[in-house]
Amino acid sequence: MGKLREHAEIAVWPVDELPPPSEVLVREAAASDGLISLLTDRIDAALLDAAPRLRVVSNYAVGFDNIDVGAATERGVIVTNTPGALTETVADFTMALLFAVARRVVEADRYTRAGRWQSWGPMLLLGQDVCGATLGLIGLGRIGTAVARRARGFAMRVIYHDVARREGPEQELGLEFASMEEVLRLSDFVSIHVPLGPRTRHLIGAPQLALMKPTAFLINTARGPIVDSGALYDALAGRRIAGAGLDVFEEEPLPADHPLLTLENVVVAPHIASASVKTRTGMALMAVENLLDALAGRRPPNLVNTEVWERRRKSKQEGSR
Ligand code: DGY
Numbered sequence: 001m002g003k004l005r006e007h008a009e010i011a012v013w014p015v016d017e018l019p020p021p022s023e024v025l026v027r028e029a030a031a032s033d034g035l036i037s038l039l040t041d042r043i044d045a046a047l048l049d050a051a052p053r054l055r056v057v058s059n060y061a062v063g064f065d066n067i068d069v070g071a072a073t074e075r076g077v078i079v080t081n082t083p084g085a086l087t088e089t090v091a092d093f094t095m096a097l098l099f100a101v102a103r104r105v106v107e108a109d110r111y112t113r114a115g116r117w118q119s120w121g122p123m124l125l126l127g128q129d130v131c132g133a134t135l136g137l138i139g140l141g142r143i144g145t146a147v148a149r150r151a152r153g154f155a156m157r158v159i160y161h162d163v164a165r166r167e168g169p170e171q172e173l174g175l176e177f178a179s180m181e182e183v184l185r186l187s188d189f190v191s192i193h194v195p196l197g198p199r200t201r202h203l204i205g206a207p208q209l210a211l212m213k214p215t216a217f218l219i220n221t222a223r224g225p226i227v228d229s230g231a232l233y234d235a236l237a238g239r240r241i242a243g244a245g246l247d248v249f250e251e252e253p254l255p256a257d258h259p260l261l262t263l264e265n266v267v268v269a270p271h272i273a274s275a276s277v278k279t280r281t282g283m284a285l286m287a288v289e290n291l292l293d294a295l296a297g298r299r300p301p302n303l304v305n306t307e308v309w310e311r312r313r314k315s316k317q318e319g320s321r
Helices: 002-007 024-031 047-052 068-075 087-102 104-111 142-151 167-173 180-186 206-211 229-237 277-295 306-320
Strands: 034-037 056-059 078-080 134-138 157-161 189-192 217-220 243-246 265-270
Touching: 002 277, 034 078, 034 277, 047 068, 047 134, 047 142, 056 277, 068 078, 078 277, 078 306, 087 104, 087 189, 087 217, 087 243, 087 265, 087 277, 134 180, 134 206, 134 229, 142 167, 157 180, 180 206, 189 206, 206 229
Parallel strands: 034 056, 056 078, 134 157, 134 189, 189 217, 217 243, 243 265
Antiparallel strands: none
8 A cells, every 4th residue: 555655646445344336436446547456346348438547457366357358458458467476375275175175174173162072983084185196187377386286295196187288387296187077087186276267167067076086075266156056066965076175156255054054075265265464465566566567657567468558559659650
């Protein structure tokens, strides 16, 4: 905030409140040259039309599915995000969810607190081993690769599917490329690391869940709508898969009466995979730098719609000829 104030007049919606109602967001955007948005702020064509002054939308997140990037590009509005800043922190949390479901950590906590612990028992709260298990990654970008690195440290076999082979990390970490179907069939843990877009919405539905082993777990720290939550509920409730660790949901916040919350074999978190002090500070600084660069006419380091920048550059060049 201090850095922003040095360069601009700012209007702030308090972070400890619910997101601004859309009419407030539109009103404030209309009076602004730049906007730092959260993933809970919908930046669509209607907002952009109401805000002709707006030159940049700097998203405080690596994902930008809350923004209609096409509409921003058409209107010459720069969109930026915060890649890299949160990679390691999200990978840590992915492993935390993986261990939590494999070793029933949350269930064990509930059991102990409820006073149900009578005696040590050979069959008490048996889980699944992580060491030696197969991890299947759907998506091997920055976060997927960071998860793979951790998993290799735990002596897991790591297979992955992505739109293209990633030979660098494959060789460096000893990963195996596989078809989507193979990843689903062979993995003891399937973890999702793709962005949300039209091609990945409900990428995991009933047919995909049916391919998974009954002893396998699904981990999602990417975006909720990548998984069909109705199909996931059915698979978990019917024990067609063993469990799930979920940080993201089709509907956020997850309603307290959501059917998923009735299941013992699910560990849930409120979209906090990147929530460490260091990472959230890093994301904030990155969002500020992106915004200030764009406003000052410099190319922001984390430009999403490079076309807007190229168009500006060309029209400047033509102007100076
Ligand atoms: C992101 O950055 O996209 C995460 O979901 C929140 O940090």
